[in-house]
Amino acid sequence: MRKISTLLAAPILGAALSVAALPAAAEFELQAYGGFQTSPHSTVKGSDPNGVGDFNFTAGWEGKSFEAPPYWGVRGIWWRDEVLGFGVDFNHAKVYADDETLDESGFDRLEFTDGLNILTANVFRRFPSLERKWTPYVGGGAGVAIPHVDVTSSGGKTFGYQVTGPAVQWVAGVSYPFTESWSVFGEYKGTYSMNKADLKGGGNLETNIVTNALNLGVGFRF
Secondary structure, rough: OHHHHHHHHHHHHHHHHHHHOOOOEEEEEEEEEEEEEEEOOOOOOOEEOOEEEEEEEEEEEOOOOOOOOOOOEEEEEOOOOOEEEEEEEOOOOOOEOHHHHHHOOOOEEEEEEEEEEEEEEEEEOOOOOOOOOOOEEEEEEEEHHHHHHHHEOOEEEEEEOOOOEEEEEEEEEEEEEOOOOEEEEEEEEEEEEEEEEOOOEEEEEEEEEEEEEEEEEEEOOO
């Protein structure tokens, strides 16, 4: 398993430098969101020496967004002005291998469900207008995947958090203020993560996962 300190250094340092560069009058916004998240198929390869052996197959993933633990996310954004902001986002996405994948692969469980956690440092761009209250925005960033790896085969059970590789995210949405401090927003959010996990018994598993989500959330500015 890769060292957390090494992989988290870049996004955390980037976020810290961004915050340090902000003017004293900058606006901070704290957001929380949930929604419906899916994930397309991806290739899964690796070795489970005491279980299924070497493997290379295509996995079908299910999101199950509203089943416990549900899909959710939080982010903080430091707006330098009306247009540009820098922030940190934690996204608790998740994926379950479907029944067909389990039957064909030989695994009893293959999940990142508590969750496929994505931590990123981000840049956001707003498009404000005096002629309307709602504001479109876009954003993107890079960071790391910290999934809860839940994999079971005849070789044993792997169950725990690991730092598995780099990740990126992208987002586009619209926010609407309903008080001076509070707003609601809707957005599309996508992530891409490269995951290389250690398995019990000296094995490993590697897969690159894309998630797509439609989110609804609330923001508080101060």
